[in-house]
Structure formats: C-alpha cells, structure tokens
Amino acid sequence: MKTLSDIEIEDILAGHMPMPEDIDEASRRRMEHARSLQARLHDAGQAIIAPPALAGSIRAALDEAPDEAPSHSLHMPAVLRRFAPALAAAAMVTLAIGLWFIVGGTSQAYAQPELAAIHETNVAHGNDFVPCLDGTKIARRMQKQTGRDIHMPTLPASCRFAGSTLARFRDTTVASAVLETETGPVSIITIRDPAESLGFTHTRPMGARTFYTCHHDNCRMAAVNIDGLTFIATGEADHERLIHLLQTFAKAQSPQE
Amino acid sequence: MADRKNFDELALQHLDTVYRVAMSLCRNPATADDLTQTTFLKAWRSFESYRPGTNMKAWLLRILRNRWIDVLRHRKVVGPTAPVEDHYVADRPHPEDVAWSNAEDLLQNFGDEQIIDALAELPEEQRLTLFLLDVEGLSQEEVAEITEVAVGTVKSRSSRARHTLKERLAAHARDLGFIEREL
Numbered sequence: 001m002k003t004l005s006d007i008e009i010e011d012i013l014a015g016h017m018p019m020p021e022d023i024d025e026a027s028r029r030r031m032e033h034a035r036s037l038q039a040r041l042h043d044a045g046q047a048i049i050a051p052p053a054l055a056g057s058i059r060a061a062l063d064e065a066p067d068e069a070p071s072h073s074l075h076m077p078a079v080l081r082r083f084a085p086a087l088a089a090a091a092m093v094t095l096a097i098g099l100w101f102i103v104g105g106t107s108q109a110y111a112q113p114e115l116a117a118i119h120e121t122n123v124a125h126g127n128d129f130v131p132c133l134d135g136t137k138i139a140r141r142m143q144k145q146t147g148r149d150i151h152m153p154t155l156p157a158s159c160r161f162a163g164s165t166l167a168r169f170r171d172t173t174v175a176s177a178v179l180e181t182e183t184g185p186v187s188i189i190t191i192r193d194p195a196e197s198l199g200f201t202h203t204r205p206m207g208a209r210t211f212y213t214c215h216h217d218n219c220r221m222a223a224v225n226i227d228g229l230t231f232i233a234t235g236e237a238d239h240e241r242l243i244h245l246l247q248t249f250a251k252a253q254s255p256q257e
Numbered sequence: 258m259a260d261r262k263n264f265d266e267l268a269l270q271h272l273d274t275v276y277r278v279a280m281s282l283c284r285n286p287a288t289a290d291d292l293t294q295t296t297f298l299k300a301w302r303s304f305e306s307y308r309p310g311t312n313m314k315a316w317l318l319r320i321l322r323n324r325w326i327d328v329l330r331h332r333k334v335v336g337p338t339a340p341v342e343d344h345y346v347a348d349r350p351h352p353e354d355v356a357w358s359n360a361e362d363l364l365q366n367f368g369d370e371q372i373i374d375a376l377a378e379l380p381e382e383q384r385l386t387l388f389l390l391d392v393e394g395l396s397q398e399e400v401a402e403i404t405e406v407a408v409g410t411v412k413s414r415s416s417r418a419r420h421t422l423k424e425r426l427a428a429h430a431r432d433l434g435f436i437e438r439e440l
Contacts, residue, residue: 041376
C-alpha cells in the first residue's frame with residue numbers, strides 16, 4: 001500500500017497526477033480532507049464580490065487617465081539651448097545612477113525572499129531534491145552545477161547531510177546542500193553573486209572573513225564569500241549556529257585557514 | 258479609444274477576481290478598493306505590453322501583487338510572521354486528522370466568513386497561493402508565474418497552507434464545541 005506524500009497530494013488536487021488505487025487508509029483520508037477543504041474554501045472565497053460601485057469608479061478613473069504620454073513641444077530659451085548637449089549628458093548620468101540604485105535595490109530586496117523560498121522548497125523536497133547522506137556525492141553534484149571544486153566539511157556531530165537540490169536564483173541555476181540539524185533543516189546555497197549584493201542587514205567580521213546575516217520571516221540567513229563563491233546558510237537555526245556551519249564550509253574549501 | 262474598449266472588455270471582466278485577491282492580500286475592504294483601482298489603472302497604462310491571447314487574469318493578478326509589494330514598501334511594513342508550527346517538515350505526522358474524521362460535515366459548521374478569517378491567519382505567501390489555487394482555480398504554473406516562484410515552491414506553500422488551515426479550523430472547531438475538546 002502506497003503512502004502519498006504532501007507534494008503528491010498537491011499534484012492530485014491539481015489534476016497533474018491520477019489518484020493511485022493502492023493507497024493506505026491514512027492517505028485516502030488525507031486526500032478526502034484536502035478535497036473537502038478545497039471545495040469549502042472555493043465556495044467561501046467566491047462569495048466575496050467587488051462592491052457594485054467599484055466598477056463605475058474604475059471606469060471613471062480610466063476615463064481620466066491619459067491615453068498616451070502628453071507630447072511636449074520644445075520651447076527652450078536660447079541660453080538653455082546652448083547648453084542642451086551638456087544638460088542632456090548630465091541627465092543621462094543622473095538617470096543611469098538612479099537606475100543603478102533602483103535596480104540594485106530591487107534586486108537586493110528580492111534576494112532574501114528568493115533565498116527563503118529556495119530553502120522552503122528544499123525542505124519540502126522540491127527543487128530536484130536528490131536525497132544523499134554522502135557529502136562527497138553531494139559535492140560532486142554541486143561541482144557539476146557550479147563548475148567549481150566544492151568540498152564538503154566534516155559536519156558537527158549534531159548534523160548530517162540529507163541531500164542536494166538545484167534551484168533558480170536571479171535567473172541562474174544554483175546548487176544547495178541540505179543538512180539536517182538539531183534545530184531543523186538548513187540549506188547551504190552556493191551562488192556566484194557576492195554576499196554584499198544580497199542586501200543582508202548585519203555584518204560580522206570574524207578572523208579573515210566577514211559574515212553577513214539577516215532574516216526573512218522565520219528564515220534566518222548567514223552568508224560568506226569563499227574563493228569566488230558565496231555560501232549562504234539558511235534555516236531556523238540561530239545566526240551563531242549558521243555562521244559556525246559556514247566556518248566549517250570555509251575551512252573545507254581552504255584547509256590552511 | 259478602440260484600445261480602451263478592448264481593455265474594458267478584456268480586463269474588467271476580471272474585476273471580482275482582482276478584488277477578491279486584493280481582499281485576501283490586505284484584508285481590508287477600503288484598501289482592497291484602492292488596490293483594485295490602482296491595479297486596473299496600472300494595467301491600462303501598461304496595456305501595450307499585454308500580448309493578446311495570453312492569460313489576462315494572470316497578467317492582472319501579477320500587476321496586483323506588484324502593486325501590493327509597492328504598498329508594503331511604502332508603508333515599510335514587514336509581512337506577518339509565520340507561526341512556529343508553520344515550519345515545515347515534509348510528510349510530518351498529521352495529528353489533526355483524528356479531529357477531521359468527517360471533514361465535510363465539520364467544514365459545513367463554519368460560515369464563509371469564518372473560513373476566510375481562518376485563511377487570513379496564514380502567512381501572506383501561503384494565503385495568496387492557496388487562494389489563487391483553490392478559490393480562483395488557477396493552475397500551479399499560473400500561480401508560480403504570478404507569485405514569481407518555482408512550481409515546486411507553489412506546491413510546498415499550498416501544502417503547508419492546507420495543513421496550517423486545517424489545524425486552525427480544528428482548533429476553532431474545538432473552541433466552538435463542534436468536535437471533542439480532548440482531541
């Protein structure tokens with residue numbers, strides 16, 4: 001008799017997978033509950049409708065909105081016309097600096113939710129999770145993805161390797177090692193972007209390295225640059241424990257440390 | 258004005274959907290009104306970028322979500338934190354299943370508002386994901402596109418959301434005496 005995983009239940013509800021016939025009683029019951037909840041939620045949610053006046057006020061607002069950007073004729077005083085090329089160049093520089101800040105800022109703002117989502121999905125055994133207790137095999141898979149030699153450390157006694165995953169981060173594929181620790185699962189995500197680009201709020205210089213920390217919702221994160229890669233530890237564990245884990249990874253990459 | 262007519266026909270038919278999802282995000286009717294209105298205005302201004310024949314509902318909901326992120330940034334509000342029990346362990350035991358021996362009957366004891374209130378207690382991304390899947394009937398792929406995450410993340414979020422919602426409803430059911438307190 002088969003036991004359905006949580007993800008399989010989601011796939012069956014979504015119609016991506018047929019309901020297997022040989023499932024155990026607990027799975028059958030969980031499936032029934034999920035279907036009942038789905039139906040009840042649908043009915044309750046569909047009872048919410050927009051206030052009747054809202055359509056009218058949106059149409060009125062749309063009527064007032066310009067169809068296209070207003071065209072401006074250029075009546076420039078002679079003195080300004082003389083300096084127009086210089087002014088245009090200055091405007092371009094200002095715009096470029098502004099865009100640099102905006103794009104950089106937005107990218108930083110999204111880094112933490114993206115990293116937290118990768119960890120959440122890793123924990124749910126998504127992101128092409130491959131279970132593996134052997135650090136060497138995990139390193140091999142991560143190496144294949146990053147093109148860099150990655151060495152797995154000897155973990156503290158309270159931790160063990162659980163597997164590895166591949167996920168998307170900032171439009172690139174990134175590899176993670178998933179660890180089981182006494183304070184819950186921890187993902188060690190490796191990326192090529194420097195830790196400074198992640199917008200983490202705190203820095204902790206420790207020895208020759210600087211560790212960056214932040215938290216997003218309940219997910220804590222610590223990051224460190226190691227030989228051209230950034231290692232990010234993400235999980236529920238406190239920052240000290242995450243930094244300690246990263247120190248073991250740093251040591252594994254540079255044994256002379 | 259041909260475009261405007263086209264926009265009205267294509268976009269405004271999704272008014273209820275946009276409003277419902279806005280309500281699920283902000284949980285306040287006045288804010289939902291504003292959010293819905295600014296979503297349609299933004300959609301109209303960006304209508305040139307909409308590719309005819311693609312999913313208008315998903316396009317609008319993505320604009321809505323981005324507008325909501327802008328609102329939160331403007332307010333400098335940090336989203337609701339997940340409760341401790343929200344941390345996920347795949348395929349953990351489901352003790353609440355005992356209390357849900359007859360789920361359909363149990364759920365009928367709750368009014369629509371109580372169901373929506375329980376949903377509102379979930380962390381924002383879980384709430385939005387479950388709302389889009391179960392209430393709006395969108396596919397996991399569409400939800401992934403709207404929420405800008407991988408499909409795997411949608412699955413894990415919806416699974417966690419279902420577990421948390423079941424736990425909340427079971428707790429409310431115990432409080433209200435629908436099921437035995439000792440459970």
